[in-house]
Amino acid sequence: MSFPNIRPRRLRTSPAMRRLVSETRLSPAEFVLPLFVKEGLTEPRPIASMPGVVQHSRDSLRKAAVEAVQAGVGGLMLFGVPENRDPEGSGGVDPGGILNVAIRDVIREVGDATVVMSDLCLDEFTSHGHCGVLDASGEVDNDRTLQLYGEMALAQAAAGVHVLGPSGMMDGQVGAVRAALDGAGYQDRTILAYAAKYASAFFGPFRDAVESELDGDRRTYQQDPGNLREALREVELDIAEGADMVMVKPAGAYLDVISAVAERVTVPVAAYQVSGEYAMVEAAAANGWIDRERAMMESLTAIRRAGAQITLTYWAVDAARLLRDHY
Structure with a gap:
């Protein structure tokens, strides 16, 4: 067999060689760990559809925040x-509501050792x-909702949050x-806009995590899964309104959207590896159908390769430890 003496396999001959020439590298600093805190709990409560993820009590939330910081995770x-x-x-909106209380708890526990973020939505x-x-x-009132988002933002900012994440996909939410x-004098607070949030089946387990009362769907305000140009328009509008960072959600089924956004904007791009993406791998791994650690790291690498600088993932701590110990 005759062919030119060009052998790409030379660059795959050992773990050290593959590591040296790797085009896409992961870092714990780019991971954000989503955390749920449930009012009234005295101990963590497992979420059945998300193995390994819990609804936290206030005490266990503080401990989880410290654990994530020690692992090198970039944000919560x-x-x-x-x-x-x-x-x-x-x-x-209530300063004494569980989310605002939790923000204060976490800020007191870890301060500026990590970036503390809060979901800004009414759902x-x-x-x-x-x-x-x-x-x-019975339809969602966009403009009246914006007034409440503004009040919610002030409550979260007063609690000390570093980054606010408006996620409701209301028109004008970032500007409001x-x-x-x-x-109110909070010019230093960062906005991470959920700019391209799709009406996705992969959100299912999340609704268990927050005990959602939703009857119906959110297709009149979340994006149609078939649309890419619309996502780019949403991103442009959010940046024009003052977003400091933008997010695509979900991640795995929308890698093309992440890539298109990353090529188009100059602000940091985030992606949310959502509950359904996590749960599928965990379920397959529990049945012995898939290698959990390899699937975890491969999926995170794909998100990074697509152009996401920041990844929200329920594997943030596990992946950070793997990177430290094995990569």
Whole structure:
């Protein structure tokens, strides 16, 4: 057999060689760990559809924050699960609501040793489960919701959060949050916009995690999975309104969107490896159908290769430890 003496396999001959020429490298500093805190719990409560993930008590949340910092994880994204909900989602605005209390707890525990982020949305706090308040016809009232997002942003900023993550996909949400923050003297607070959030089946286990009350779906405000140009438009609008970073959610089924966004913008790009992506690998691994650690690291590498500078993942601590010990 005759062919030119060009052998790409020379660069794959050993772990050391493969490591040397690797084009895509992961770092714990680019991982953000989502954490759920449930009002009234005295100990962590497992989430059945997300093996290894729990609803935290306030005490266990503080311990988890310290553990993540010690592992080198770059940030924490906090979600609150209240005991009581109402149509207005008032628990999200209340300074004594579980999410705002949790922010203060984590800031006191770890301070500036990591970046503390908060989900800014009403869906965990509304009795109907939508990301905004409803009008008389039962539809989400975009502009009235923006007023509440502004109030929620001020409550989270007062609690000390570093980064606010408006995730409701309301038109104008970033501008409303930026105006509220700046008007109250919080010009230094960062906005991570959930700019391209799709109406995805992969969100299923998350709704167990936050005990969602949703009846129906969110297709009138979350994006259609078939649309890419629309995602780019949403990203451009959010940056124009003052977003400091933008996010694509979910990650695994939308690598092309991550890539297109990363090529187009100059702000940091994040991606959220969501609950369904996590749960599928965990379930397959539990059945012996897949190598958990390899699948975990391969999926995170794919997200990074697509162009995400920041990845929200439930494997943040596990992946950070693997990188430290084996990579």
